Amino acid sequence: MKFNLAQVLTFGLLAWTGAAQAVDCAAVRERFQCDASTKYPLHLSFDDGPALQTTDVLNVLKQEKIPATFFVIAYKVDCPAIEKQCQSEHPNDAAKACVQPVRECEQRKQILQQAKQAGHVIGSHSYEHLRYSEVEQGLMNEHFRLARQVLNPYLTTNPPLFRLPYGDGWFNREQKPQVLQALKANGFQHIAWQFSAFDWDEKNQQGDKILANVLEQVCTRKQGGVVLFHDGVHDQMHQGRLFTTTHLKEWIPSLRCVVDFKLLSFFEKGYTQHR
Numbered sequence: 317m318k319f320n321l322a323q324v325l326t327f328g329l330l331a332w333t334g335a336a337q338a339v340d341c342a343a344v345r346e347r348f349q350c351d352a353s354t355k356y357p358l359h360l361s362f363d364d365g366p367a368l369q370t371t372d373v374l375n376v377l378k379q380e381k382i383p384a385t386f387f388v389i390a391y392k393v394d395c396p397a398i399e400k401q402c403q404s405e406h407p408n409d410a411a412k413a414c415v416q417p418v419r420e421c422e423q424r425k426q427i428l429q430q431a432k433q434a435g436h437v438i439g440s441h442s443y444e445h446l447r448y449s450e451v452e453q454g455l456m457n458e459h460f461r462l463a464r465q466v467l468n469p470y471l472t473t474n475p476p477l478f479r480l481p482y483g484d485g486w487f488n489r490e491q492k493p494q495v496l497q498a499l500k501a502n503g504f505q506h507i508a509w510q511f512s513a514f515d516w517d518e519k520n521q522q523g524d525k526i527l528a529n530v531l532e533q534v535c536t537r538k539q540g541g542v543v544l545f546h547d548g549v550h551d552q553m554h555q556g557r558l559f560t561t562t563h564l565k566e567w568i569p570s571l572r573c574v575v576d577f578k579l580l581s582f583f584e585k586g587y588t589q590h591r
Contacts, residue, residue, distance in 0.1 A: 339569040339570050339572075339573060341572075341573035344531070345574065347531075348531040348532055348535040348574070349535055350531070350534075350535035350574050355575055356539060356575050357540035357575065357576055357578040357583070358534065358542075358575035358576070358577055359384070359541070359577070359578050359579065359583060360383075360577065361384065361385040361386075361387065361580070363387045363441055363544060363545075363550075364387075364389060364549055364550045365388055365389070365424075365427075365428075365547040365548035366388055366392060366428045366431070366548065367424070367427075367547055367548040367552075367555060368420075368424075368427070368554050368555060368556060369547065369557075369558060369561035370427050370428075370561070372562070373561055374430055374431055374434055376564050376565045376568065378434060380565075380577075382568070383436060383437075383577065383579050384437070385436060385437040385438075385477070386428075386437070386438055386547065387439045387440065387507075388438060388467060389442065389443070389444065389550065390462060390466040390467050391443050391444050392424055392553060393466060393467070393470075394421075394466045395418055398417055398418060399417070402418070420554045421553075428470050432472060432591070436472075438470045439472075439473070439477030439479060440463040440471070440477070441479055442459055442463050442480065443458075443459040443462040446459070446481060447481065447482055448480060448484060449484050449491075449492035450484070453498070457502070460498055460502040464476060464502055464503065464504070472589055472590060472591065473505075473587040473589050474588050475503050475504060475505045476504055476505070477505055478499055478505065478506050479506065480506065483509075486508050505586055507584055508542070509541070509544040510540075511530055511533045511534060511542070511543040511544065512529070513526045513546075514529050515545055515546055515559065515560045516546055521559040524566075524567070524570075526559070526563070530543055531570070531571070531574055534574060534575060540576075540578070542580065545557075545564075
């Protein structure tokens with residue numbers, strides 16, 4: 317195949333542009349004062365989904381060959397409950413008003429199934445996003461039971477994994493031991509996190525602040541762990557955490573300068589994974 321001069325120059329420009337956009341790992345490590353000779357183990361976890369944009373996260377993880385864990389709000393895939401709630405809110409036109417909410421719920425179920433089929437760990441983020449140390453014991457137990465029942469087709473470990481919303485019941489476990497006790501009674505194993513991207517905070521949703529949050533913590537502490545991101549928004553049923561889902565692919569190259577991505581089992585024991 318022959319190329320004319322214009323084509324050669326175009327290909328050369330593209331190659332140069334790609335090279336120019338490559339991450340300077342030395343600069344990344346210098347900026348965050350990271351040890352140049354160390355890569356820290358890191359596992360990505362995502363809360364509050366599934367959401368429509370969870371597919372964007374899955375695409376990045378597939379392209380980059382990175383394992384992750386998704387902690388899912390069970391109500392978002394409880395389609396019968398969503399339909400029943402919609403019917404109660406629209407008694408006169410439920411047949412029309414409830415078509416879209418149910419269709420979106422079915423779509424979220426398909427996205428969650430895609431995450432499972434991709435080999436990622438699926439855990440529960442409870443039935444609703446509540447501070448369970450502040451709710452009545454009976455409601456807490458019912459939500460934990462429903463979380464397991466609704467998510468049972470998707471959960472990928474034995475025992476199933478659970479992350480408490482807000483970390484409430486974990487951070488204050490000495491003062492509020494009833495939350496972890498209820499989790500254990502419902503057969504769950506709790507999974508916390510060592511680092512947070514703080515991507516839920518709108519003040520961080522600009523530039524590379526979220527990336528900086530993670531790298532500053534890792535390099536300051538000089539250790540690895542599980543990092544908390546969000547693919548969903550807890551009080552929105554279908555829309556995801558857009559800044560994270562949009563920019564995750566841009567953060568991965570800089571993260572690779574400092575971390576090695578690991579399976580959750582590198583950090584957490586006591587469970588077995590199945591498909």
